[in-house]
Amino acid sequence: AQSVAQPEDQVNVAEGNPLTVKCTYSVSGNPYLFWYVQYPNRGLQFLLKYITGDNLVKGSYGFEAEFNKSQTSFHLKKPSALVSDSALYFCAVGWPYAGNNRKLIWGLGTSLAVNP
Amino acid sequence: GAVVSQHPSWVICKSGTSVKIECRSLDFQATTMFWYRQFPKQSLMLMATSNEGSKATYEQGVEKDKFLINHASLTLSTLTVTSAHPEDSSFYICSAISPGTGGGGTQYFGPGTRLTVL
Secondary structure, eight states, X not given: OOEEEOOOSEEEEETTSOEEEOOEEEOSSOOEEEEXXXXXXXXXXXXXXXXXXXXXXXXXXXXXXXXXXTTTEEEEEESSOOGXXXXXXXXXXXXXXXXXXXXXXXXXXXXXXXEO | OOOXXXXXXXXXXXXXXXXXXXXXXXXXXXXXXXXXXEOTTOOEEEEEEEETTSOOEEOTXXXXXXXXXXXXXXXXXXEEEOSOOGGGOEEEEEEEEEOOSSSOOEEEEOOOEEEEEO
């Protein structure tokens, strides 16, 4: 079965330190890879995506993600965390141009807490 | 660009009544929209894929007669929770695929609707 794993339910990091939120996937073919962030009682906001090309993708709010095909991973990173980065982060994979099946496969989410 | 709105943002209703939630893409045309349900501190659960002009595709375990989806135009999809019961109380979120530029249609999400059934 195709799946996306976010192995950590929660990540705690001190403000100013680098942060990593992990994502691995098990799907066939070459999917598109996405990261979204959700603040409390809000919808999801798109952070970044990988389609092809450079393995390091830069996105919104200083976030970036590194695609590793051999490890089937797409970890989200930020060099220096802010308290305002505290939120729920979702990794997703899919084929948004795949005809009638354009849905994404979602990870369960990782709650990031950045401590002052 | 790529803004999706939802209305209402929250609704409280009595058990047995029906509630309609609207999802609109404000600055792009969306041939495909999605409806999700999210329980507190839990992940997203895809309920259905809504394609403009055709019947929605429901995920396994989602009652299509209870959660009616209509995608009548390229900018509007609606979710109607029929005969709502307390167990239907949840956070409902819609998304729409933006055609985008440079490939890779991205899902853009509405702000969500908090449904409470008394």
